[in-house]
Amino acid sequence: MSRAVGQSRIAETFERLRSRGELGIIPYLTVGFPGRESTRQIVPALVEGGAAAIELGIPFSDPLADGATIQRSSQVALANGVTVRFCLETAAALRQLGVDVPLVFMGYFNPLLQFGLERFVSSCAEIGVDGLIVPDLPPIESDELAGLCRQYGRDLIFMVAPTSTDAHIQEVARQASGFLYCVSLTGVTGARDRLDEGVGPFLARVRRHTDLPLALGFGIARPEHVREAAALADAVVVGSALIDRIGRAMPDRQAEAARSFIEWLRSPLTSSTG
Amino acid sequence: MTLEASPRPISQLPDERGRFGQFGGIYAPVTLLPAIEELIDAYREARQDPAFQAEFERLLRHYVGRPTPLYHAAKLSREIGGAQIYLKREDLAHTGAHKINNAIGQGLLAKRMGKPRVIAETGAGQHGVATATVCAMLGLECVVYMGELDIQRQALNVFRMKLLGAEVRPVTSGSRTLKDAMNEAIRDWVTNVRTTYYLIGSVAGMHPYPMMVRDFQSVIGHETRQQMLELCGRLPDAIVACVGGGSNAMGIFYPFLEDPEVELHGAEAAGEGIETGRHAASLTAGRVGVLHGSKSYVLQDEDGQILEAHSISAGLDYPGVGPEHSYLKEIGRATYHPVTDREALEAFQLLCRTEGIIPALEPAHAVALAVRLAAERSPGEIIVVNLSGRGDKDMHTVAQALGVSL
Numbered sequence: 001m002s003r004a005v006g007q008s009r010i011a012e013t014f015e016r017l018r019s020r021g022e023l024g025i026i027p028y029l030t031v032g033f034p035g036r037e038s039t040r041q042i043v044p045a046l047v048e049g050g051a052a053a054i055e056l057g058i059p060f061s062d063p064l065a066d067g068a069t070i071q072r073s074s075q076v077a078l079a080n081g082v083t084v085r086f087c088l089e090t091a092a093a094l095r096q097l098g099v100d101v102p103l104v105f106m107g108y109f110n111p112l113l114q115f116g117l118e119r120f121v122s123s124c125a126e127i128g129v130d131g132l133i134v135p136d137l138p139p140i141e142s143d144e145l146a147g148l149c150r151q152y153g154r155d156l157i158f159m160v161a162p163t164s165t166d167a168h169i170q171e172v173a174r175q176a177s178g179f180l181y182c183v184s185l186t187g188v189t190g191a192r193d194r195l196d197e198g199v200g201p202f203l204a205r206v207r208r209h210t211d212l213p214l215a216l217g218f219g220i221a222r223p224e225h226v227r228e229a230a231a232l233a234d235a236v237v238v239g240s241a242l243i244d245r246i247g248r249a250m251p252d253r254q255a256e257a258a259r260s261f262i263e264w265l266r267s268p269l270t271s272s273t274g
Numbered sequence: 275m276t277l278e279a280s281p282r283p284i285s286q287l288p289d290e291r292g293r294f295g296q297f298g299g300i301y302a303p304v305t306l307l308p309a310i311e312e313l314i315d316a317y318r319e320a321r322q323d324p325a326f327q328a329e330f331e332r333l334l335r336h337y338v339g340r341p342t343p344l345y346h347a348a349k350l351s352r353e354i355g356g357a358q359i360y361l362k363r364e365d366l367a368h369t370g371a372h373k374i375n376n377a378i379g380q381g382l383l384a385k386r387m388g389k390p391r392v393i394a395e396t397g398a399g400q401h402g403v404a405t406a407t408v409c410a411m412l413g414l415e416c417v418v419y420m421g422e423l424d425i426q427r428q429a430l431n432v433f434r435m436k437l438l439g440a441e442v443r444p445v446t447s448g449s450r451t452l453k454d455a456m457n458e459a460i461r462d463w464v465t466n467v468r469t470t471y472y473l474i475g476s477v478a479g480m481h482p483y484p485m486m487v488r489d490f491q492s493v494i495g496h497e498t499r500q501q502m503l504e505l506c507g508r509l510p511d512a513i514v515a516c517v518g519g520g521s522n523a524m525g526i527f528y529p530f531l532e533d534p535e536v537e538l539h540g541a542e543a544a545g546e547g548i549e550t551g552r553h554a555a556s557l558t559a560g561r562v563g564v565l566h567g568s569k570s571y572v573l574q575d576e577d578g579q580i581l582e583a584h585s586i587s588a589g590l591d592y593p594g595v596g597p598e599h600s601y602l603k604e605i606g607r608a609t610y611h612p613v614t615d616r617e618a619l620e621a622f623q624l625l626c627r628t629e630g631i632i633p634a635l636e637p638a639h640a641v642a643l644a645v646r647l648a649a650e651r652s653p654g655e656i657i658v659v660n661l662s663g664r665g666d667k668d669m670h671t672v673a674q675a676l677g678v679s680l
């Protein structure tokens with residue numbers, strides 16, 4: 001499918017998902033976890049398993065929006081010597097390996113600031129990383145990065161949470177591009193047994209303010225969650241549950257574990273659409 | 275850069291977005307934004323409410339024991355043979371440190387906002403003790419996050435917090451000290467934001483904390499100013515305070531910001547020496563970055579990962595610093611100096627010996643800097659040191675450092 005001029009890979013992917021009435025699965029993976037080079041094996045397997053896009057986590061020493069699993073994967077990655085530059089190199093390698101789904105970096109602000117915001121965003125453009133999520137950069141602080149993302153044609157993806165006011169959601173919807181990241185619960189990342197009860201009303205509230213695709217993240221861990229989310233959102237982001245799964249697998253089985261985990265999550269979707 | 279470069283008087287900062295020049299701001303996860311806005315509004319209202327101010331002042335006077343004395347350390351001054359040293363005796367405040375001033379202010383605010391649960395981070399345990407104390411007095415539930423390493427170093431304060439009815443949660447992630455306790459407190463806040471008030475213990479964190487904590491602590495500087503005028507009929511030539519997150523320093527500096535003739539000096543923990551890399555001197559050896567919600571000087575590696583801080587004093591063992599200090603450094607209004615563990619220990623003993631006052635290890639850094647500055651000045655000059663806390667909590671650490679087994 002060819003991209004309309006000026007249309008981002010992210011927009012195109014969501015359009016395709018919508019036209020098929022399909023929920024996208026977006027796995028999150030800390031770069032350089034469990035091994036420094038693991039990401040290059042695991043991401044192609046995630047795509048094979050049916051991932052609609054990939055979130056690549058840039059590790060940070062103090063991930064204050066993350067629960068125990070991603071804290072630990074970040075520490076492992078840092079111990080493996082993962083840097084911002086290495087994350088960019090990894091993304092470039094994935095593109096060379098033929099990974100063609102949207103790639104989105106998720107990283108805390110300070111490492112990006114130290115790397116140099118323009119240097120970072122321009123590298124993303126060069127490599128073909130399509131978007132950025134910065135969990136500790138609310139709209140009020142994001143002018144510079146948002147400007148750079150516009151300049152280099154990248155999507156800066158904003159988050160909204162159940163605690164967000166309507167005014168905040170409106171403001172974010174006005175600035176956002178790509179998709180809106182809807183935090184499913186009031187809390188930090190980490191696999192949960194069930195979806196928060198408030199998810200339905202929350203997503204309906206967000207929907208009233210925007211036509212942008214909505215990705216639901218935090219806590220998503222099981223096919224039941226996926227089935228529930230399919231009626232509410234355009235995609236789900238799955239992080240901690242995937243990382244737990246990969247972390248438990250033997251090194252030579254990690255890619256396979258990742259692929260089968262995505263297939264398992266997608267099972268309610270594939271069985272209903274045939 | 276000159277002072278005139280500032281678009282408004284420095285005492286009128288931060289701006290509406292919580293900025294002190296390029297520093298400060300609100301770098302917070304989206305879940306917290308409504309709570310932060312609510313806090314900004316609640317604090318603005320409280321500040322303008324005479325009843326709130328009256329209650330704050332009543333408790334400072336009758337519960338904390340304010341005003342704390344401004345004491346002329348004549349014997350210490352003679353021994354140095356330079357400027358006259360005055361000590362602002364925050365060590366005599368209830369719970370033994372300045373931290374109680376802020377804990378009372380924010381505790382009253384939590385109560386006013388109808389939040390039944392209070393969380394706090396603590397390093398040395400002084401802020402944890404102050405928060406536990408205020409929660410006991412106001413009838414609020416209290417959870418204190420404390421790094422596992424600090425729990426070992428400050429066992430006495432852990433016991434005090436428990437006696438006061440607080441739950442102390444050990445933090446095992448990262449360096450297991452103050453910065454990790456703060457991460458964990460922020461995670462708790464993100465999770466329980468609807469019911470929970472986060473009572474930050476220093477002028478760090480996202481807006482409005484640096485401003486609010488400074489305002490509550492500025493009672494130290496206001497009293498000092500008045501006491502100085504009463505005792506000596508003039509303002510001091512210099513003010514010296516230790517800087518961890520920077521709250522006792524901002525508290526005593528703030529009312530003097532617009533008096534350019536009063537020098538402001540901060541003592542940062544140089545640990546085993548700046549050159550060893552084992553220190554906590556963010557302003558001396560850090561770079562501008564973002565940590566715990568604000569932009570400020572931060573100890574970090576080339577890749578923007580936050581480094582562990584090192585200091586003999588648990589209360590200074592923090593890789594960041596309040597954004598207002600970064601601003602004061604940038605515009606040249608205040609000067610920040612590294613003071614090593616060893617210098618602090620020497621000053622600690624000097625003050626014990628000459629004045630019969632056992633300081634906490636944190637302000638022992640300020641005493642060391644004051645001694646250094648005083649030695650080069652004439653006896654007609656006046657230096658005020660913020661003696662931010664007493665040393666009882668540090669007896670084990672000091673004994674160990676001096677090779678004494680208790």
Ligand SMILES: Cc1ncc(COP(=O)(O)O)c(C=O)c1O
Nearest residue numbers: 400518519520521522589636663
């Ligand atoms: C007695 C005392 N002084 C100073 C500090 C450092 O904090 P700040 O720089 O915020 O005053 C602490 C922190 O625990 C303390 O207990």
